[in-house]
Amino acid sequence: MTKIAVAKGDGIGPEIMDAVLHIFNTAKVPLEYEFVDMGKWVFDKGFSNGMTAEAQEAIERLGILFKGPMETPKGKGVKSINVTARKTWNTYANKRTFQTLHGVDTVFSKAGIPIDLTIVRENIEDTYGGVEHMLTHDVALSRRFITRPGSLQLIKYAFEMAKKKGTKRITCGHKANIMKLTDGLFLEVFYEVAKEYPELKADDVIVDDLCMKLVTRPDLFDVVVLTNLQGDIVSDLCAGLVGGLGFAPSANIGDHISIFEAVHGTAPDIAGKNIANPTSLFLSGIGMLRHLGLMESASMLENALLYTLENGIHTGDFGDKNIPAVNTTVFADAIIANFGKQPAHHPRPLIKDQKPTPTLFKLSQNEMMVSAERTDETICGVDMFIASNEQPQEIATKCLRHAGVKFKLVSISNRGTQVWPTGSVYTNLVNQFNVRFESLDGFPLNQQDIIGLYVSLSGNFKICSLELLNMWGDKKAYSLAQGQ
Numbered sequence: 001m002t003k004i005a006v007a008k009g010d011g012i013g014p015e016i017m018d019a020v021l022h023i024f025n026t027a028k029v030p031l032e033y034e035f036v037d038m039g040k041w042v043f044d045k046g047f048s049n050g051m052t053a054e055a056q057e058a059i060e061r062l063g064i065l066f067k068g069p070m071e072t073p074k075g076k077g078v079k080s081i082n083v084t085a086r087k088t089w090n091t092y093a094n095k096r097t098f099q100t101l102h103g104v105d106t107v108f109s110k111a112g113i114p115i116d117l118t119i120v121r122e123n124i125e126d127t128y129g130g131v132e133h134m135l136t137h138d139v140a141l142s143r144r145f146i147t148r149p150g151s152l153q154l155i156k157y158a159f160e161m162a163k164k165k166g167t168k169r170i171t172c173g174h175k176a177n178i179m180k181l182t183d184g185l186f187l188e189v190f191y192e193v194a195k196e197y198p199e200l201k202a203d204d205v206i207v208d209d210l211c212m213k214l215v216t217r218p219d220l221f222d223v224v225v226l227t228n229l230q231g232d233i234v235s236d237l238c239a240g241l242v243g244g245l246g247f248a249p250s251a252n253i254g255d256h257i258s259i260f261e262a263v264h265g266t267a268p269d270i271a272g273k274n275i276a277n278p279t280s281l282f283l284s285g286i287g288m289l290r291h292l293g294l295m296e297s298a299s300m301l302e303n304a305l306l307y308t309l310e311n312g313i314h315t316g317d318f319g320d321k322n323i324p325a326v327n328t329t330v331f332a333d334a335i336i337a338n339f340g341k342q343p344a345h346h347p348r349p350l351i352k353d354q355k356p357t358p359t360l361f362k363l364s365q366n367e368m369m370v371s372a373e374r375t376d377e378t379i380c381g382v383d384m385f386i387a388s389n390e391q392p393q394e395i396a397t398k399c400l401r402h403a404g405v406k407f408k409l410v411s412i413s414n415r416g417t418q419v420w421p422t423g424s425v426y427t428n429l430v431n432q433f434n435v436r437f438e439s440l441d442g443f444p445l446n447q448q449d450i451i452g453l454y455v456s457l458s459g460n461f462k463i464c465s466l467e468l469l470n471m472w473g474d475k476k477a478y479s480l481a482q483g484q
């Protein structure tokens with residue numbers, strides 16, 4: 001028996017979780033459950049992170065959390081419990097599988113185009129760090145973190161998973177043509193890892209083109225790896241290809257703790273009516289069984305689900321409108337009645353149980369701190385982000401007075417577009433500029449020089465933030481402004 005933590009969640013969460021556990025128990029799946037307190041009602045009791053200390057202890061001890069959807073109270077300044085759980089336990093890979101299900105009609109199923117796609121989305125970094133500041137009353141800034149160790153951890157998982165699945169193609173979706181440093185780093189790591197897997201065909205597609213191609217020929221893709229926000233959007237697009245969020249399971253995989261949940265939310269509009277579709281949570285549970293090595297139970301249950309769908313049994317949110325919909329309980333009972341049945345389309349092979357994947361140990365050191373720092377790193381300048389509603393030439397005149405003997409003013413940009421020394425009168429300006437100073441004639445700079453400039457410049461401007469301009473050897477570790 002394997003013991004796992006279970007949180008039923010809010011809204012339709014308890015209804016669909018009870019249905020899924022009823023199916024598991026009837027099938028005698030060798031699992032034991034420890035129910036933990038997480039979700040809206042825990043926030044309401046005053047726990048600001050949405051879970052009790054006992055829940056956190058149990059999840060860290062057991063390493064697996066099976067959870068229903070949860071609501072984050074609005075307007076109380078608390079962070080989403082779902083995102084907190086993923087980030088606290090470093091479940092760095094969000095794996096979502098999308099497959100054609102017979103009985104769930106879509107334009108692709110009607111056209112006979114089969115879909116079997118896995119999206120692997122980075123789950124911790126990107127703009128989901130939520131590090132945001134108002135620089136002026138008009139200008140908000142979000143910091144987008146893409147790190148080498150974070151990308152490496154995710155992309156290694158994706159390749160390993162693709163190899164196990166027997167995938168032929170693995171694709172990186174990105175926007176490295178525009179975000180050369182952030183998405184550029186992600187793409188660079190992707191191809192570094194790809195070298196270790198010569199048996200897999202690794203390629204990349206720019207994310208907007210990827211969306212178009214997924215909608216026109218989803219059958220050409222197999223495993224797709226993306227950064228967090230792009231992955232979030234693309235995975236919902238893929239849910240639409242196979243019939244909606246009700247059919248999209250999700251696994252948040254970490255080295256120590258993994259979380260299995262449905263992609264959809266708490267569906268407050270239908271909560272308490274026993275009409276919700278439990279398929280997404282059930283498929284997530286089946287993914288969890290495979291993760292735990294319980295292959296036989298997983299295949300038997302998936303075949304029973306596929307057989308049920310093929311026979312037209314459906315809840316109100318999908319299926320043939322000429323066949324009356326059943327409620328959540330009846331849907332679960334239909335799956336139970338179909339235990340041992342083989343679906344006509346894509347039956348899952350009954351393979352023997354395997355050793356589970358998870359390795360449970362406490363972190364003694366943070367391996368991600370092992371960095372790729374270089375010795376030939378120098379500071380060659382600084383970007384000062386200032387608040388101002390003056391014209392670029394007036395700002396330049398003031399800034400030139402502060403450059404002193406160590407700095408030269410090289411450019412001023414507004415929303416990433418250069419407006420001084422050259423630019424266009426047609427560029428619209430907002431009240432926040434990036435003033436770029438570089439070292440005069442390659443004069444070596446240190447942080448004290450930067451602080452000296454900051455103090456001087458602050459006599460004329462409010463400086464909202466600053467970024468050092470670093471050189472790694474002869475490589476610029478910063479981007480140029482548009483038009484620079």
Ligand code: NAD
Pocket residue numbers: 012068069070071072082245246261262263264265266267268269270275276277278280317
């Ligand atoms: P939602 O997914 O809850 O609902 C969107 C629509 O889909 C609704 O019409 C709903 O009735 C329907 N729907 C969703 N799941 C269904 C199911 N299993 N069966 C039948 N119909 C279903 O999205 P929302 O309304 O934007 O969000 C509601 C709440 O859920 C919010 O508080 C949100 O923060 C939370 N949420 C939680 C998670 C999570 O726990 N991982 C994910 C998304 C949203």
